[in-house]
Amino acid sequence: MSGKPRLHYFNGRGRMESIRWLLAAAGVEFEESYLEKKEDLTKLQKDGSLLFQQVPMVEIDGMKLVQTRAIANYIATKYNLYGKDMKERALIDMYVEGMFDLNELLMIYVIQPADKKEQHFANMMDKAENRYFPVFEKVLKDHGKDFLVGSQLSRADVQLLEVILMAEECKPDTLAKFPLLQSFKARISNIPTIKKFLQPGSQRKPRTTEEDVARAMKIFR
């Protein structure tokens, strides 16, 4: 039975957002089951759906996949977003892991205690602007091509756009010193599947608020 992939997570970005981006970029329609109360999570745990008792979980091709990277790797390979050979994969993996690290920093900002927020903000934007963005700016500058790796769209492009937009939500002028990332952002945002995902009414989730975190904590505690 071939149904659409079904995502199990709470109604928010968290670790599932990168998966939503990838599926959307690949033009794959998907369904979502939202965990709203603790019982929703325990039910999934009890019926053996969650290998390590955790979400994200994605039902796809008869499997109940868990572990964000495993899910992303599967989708990227299946939909041809993972480069054409091992060396391109290696580059994509390196870039994507760096973006994952930056994403983590951005993601945990909202859960910082009040007295740590300012320091965390400074640190995360410093990393974005001095560790990560310069790397991708240089990659684009060095090869002068439209995509980060090879000559077609890959998950590296999708995830870079995702992390750029998240960083801009925190600091709108974060790309000021990165002209190539600015044009990259415009270019990738214009790809039809991605353009659609960026429009209101898509399954893209809004920026996580402290209320969202409080609600999620009730489910996961």
Place this chain on the structure above:
Amino acid sequence: MSTKPKLYYFDGRGKMESIRWLLAAAGVEFEEEFLETRDQYEKLLQGGSLLFQQVPMVEIDGMKMVQTRAILSYIAAKYNLYGKDLKERALIDMYVGGTDDLMGFILMFPFLSAEDKEKQRALIIQKATSRYFPVYEQVLKDHGQDFLVGNNFSWADVHLLEAILMVEEKKSDVLSGFPQLQAFKARISSIPAIKKFLEPGSQRKPVPDDKYVETVRRVLCMYYDVKAN
């Protein structure tokens, strides 16, 4: 030109240890350059060798690879330890994700205060015995095969053995409720390449000590307090 991979890291386990395990399991000889001084690290940084200014870094096949997962995936694929198709890869990725999370609890252990170490040790054992080991025990029980995925030796087996041994260092009888894992441990340990890696004199690194912690702090200027996760 085919040269040995070269690993750049501290003389200790940290994030590089899983890479040493995988190369050893694949029967691949490798060289190591150990970071002992801040100067060495800054030299690597200035030379542009560290894409995100971090180690691990592995020179392999003309690339200076960084990011542990990227390096491990590359090695696994190159040496045929990543399953035979997309579905086996997915299983391997899931299993490795689990053992990675488990070992993640142990990674920062040497940097914790004595009091936090006690709490963390209890947490490691609890996670191992209630969340992670039962999964692999069940997988082996269900298919009755020697290896976790596809009846073939893979990255998932190497990673699980590494995790088992690391948790046993915290509690030597931690496998007592897991007969399948005990047999698995014996079986995988006796694979020649792995057996060799487990012998004294190999490039396997010992349990991290205060000297290791000091070196890391010195090289990375990482003098802040590390909290348990």
